[in-house]
Amino acid sequence: MHFSEFRKKEVINMRDCRKLGYVTDLEFDECKGCICKIKVSDHWCFCNHIPFWPFEPDYIIGYHEIKQIGPDVIVVDIC
Numbered sequence: 001m002h003f004s005e006f007r008k009k010e011v012i013n014m015r016d017c018r019k020l021g022y023v024t025d026l027e028f029d030e031c032k033g034c035i036c037k038i039k040v041s042d043h044w045c046f047c048n049h050i051p052f053w054p055f056e057p058d059y060i061i062g063y064h065e066i067k068q069i070g071p072d073v074i075v076v077d078i079c
Contacts, residue, residue: 011074
């Protein structure tokens with residue numbers, strides 16, 4: 001899966017079914033070759049009809065907290 005596909009998926013917390021937003025960035029461990037964290041924000045806007053996230057992320061979610069990646073959503077388990 002490409003990052004461009006990953007960031008189009010809505011992130012939902014399974015504890016309270018709350019929509020958290022969309023993935024805005026990833027933290028990657030180049031030594032281990034894996035994703036450590038995802039950054040999620042619901043603050044986005046359009047610049048020349050291209051969506052971007054100008055704000056700091058609302059959530060930093062450890063990759064181990066991702067429970068399922070579906071075709072449209074990413075389900076996470078955070079307190």
